[in-house]
Amino acid sequence: MQDILAAAPEVIVPSETAVLYDVATLINAIYQITIEPTKNRNIPKRIVKKLRPLLKGQERLAYDDEDIYIDMLLYIMKTLKLYRYTQLPFENVKPYLTPGPYLKEWSQLDAVEQTRVLLEIWQYNYTWTEVNRFMADDYSWGYAYGSHTLKMRQVLLEHLSRRTAGEWYSVEYLLKEIWDENPAFALHKLRPTYERGGSRKTQTYDEWLVDHASIFLNMFFSTIVEMGIADFGHQPMKEPNLLVFKQTGYRITELGQQALTKAKTKTKVPKERAAATNKAVIVQPNYEILLLEADFPTLYKFLPFTQIKQLQMASTLVLTQGALLKAMQNGLSIDEIMKTLAEANHKELPQNITYTLRDWAKQYKQATVTQVVLLELPNEEVTTSLSKNSTLMSMQVSKIGPKTLIIPFDTASKINYQTIRQVLQKENINANFLVPESHTSSRYDHFEDY
DSSP states (O other): OOSBOSSOOSEEEOOOOHHHHHHHHHHHHHHHSOOOOOTTSOOOHHHHHHHGGGOOSOOOBOTTSOBOHHHHHHHHHHHTTSEEEEOOSSTTOOOEEEEOTTHHHHTTOOHHHHHHHHHHHHHHOTTSOOOOSSOSOHHHHHTSOSHHHHHHHHHHHHHHTTSOTTOEEEHHHHHHHHHHHOGGGGGOOSSOOOSTTGGGOOOOHHHHHHHHHHHHHHHIIIIIHHTTSEEEEEOOOSSTTOOOGGGEEEEEOHHHHHHHHHHTSOOOOOOOOOOOOOSOEEEOTTSEEEEOSOOHHHHHHHGGGOEEEEOSSSEEEEOOHHHHHHHHHTTOOHHHHHHHHHHHSSSSOOHHHHHHHHHHHHTOOOOOOOOEEEEEOSOHHHHHHHHTOHHHHHTTOEEEETTEEEEEOOTTSOOOHHHHHHHHHHTTOOOOOOOOOOOOOOTTGGGGGO
């Protein structure tokens, strides 16, 4: 048995950074669409129907044969804090998805760095499921998720990190290597054993392969390929989904090798990158933006004010009036949008683009309603002193009158009343808090903990 194959398999399933593209597509949707989850925390079917054709990931089928890929991906994104739930202070208004606190850092990561972050989640997250392509029956598949399966993922990545990009390797050799180096696997059976003493009986290698080879093959066929880690190859199948694992192979990609190497060590999130000087961006007179390379930091700069047409090695985004006005509603100014386009474009922006975008922007009018705490103080001297207090200054305090200060709520729509109270007490000022009566919690309050 050889580790490196003498020749490439006849059928090759090429890898693609499908998950990275799909995360970007959903972020673009969060910017451009008001997405209100259902009571079951799922995305409404009408929105799923609109978004699914834009996504590259394979179907993940639930027990009722419904595709849950979007919900699975959004759960992973929620774990990363790429979005959060926001609820306006009105009666009977549902929470909706808005950009999360980690999105700014995430948008600065390149493909290797994003892949590394997602691999960390995949190793320890039950929600991230595989496509069941090679498991013979649903009964066995039902037992394929648990702490042992997560251990299998961790072990698989460790062994893949030992390989060199560009070579075709044997899956059969890989599984034998995993078996030899992990004797505890012999004690774990996929299905529960009900006979007396059965749980203590160790398996042979061939017995272990009966169930576990299919699990590893499913990992290759779905997540490993969809993350761009490795290409997957096999001989032609005589029957659908009937694959002889001894005739399968894999080839680590350059991206996969870099991501697997970085996954062994903690990689610091890079500081905000300098303005892109990438000349592989073309803003065309027909309002399309062409990205000729897979540059994720540049792509994410365009997501707030464009619509995705296609994402791949060469991607296309579209400038539309609706997308531009939505971006301005979310806080971007037309000057910021024009600056982003001008800095990224390979040459001067087409005149019709500059004229039309600014013309669209003239149609936008906005009034900002901000939650603040109002501090009414005894005299101007105290007011001036508190306006210079370091603690209150860190909370963005402002003086709006001789005896009045305001403190805005933070980005999470919260304010630390305890801190304000402590500052006033140090100044020997009695704090009289006039707060509204507690309201009855709505049925959507649980979203905050999701």
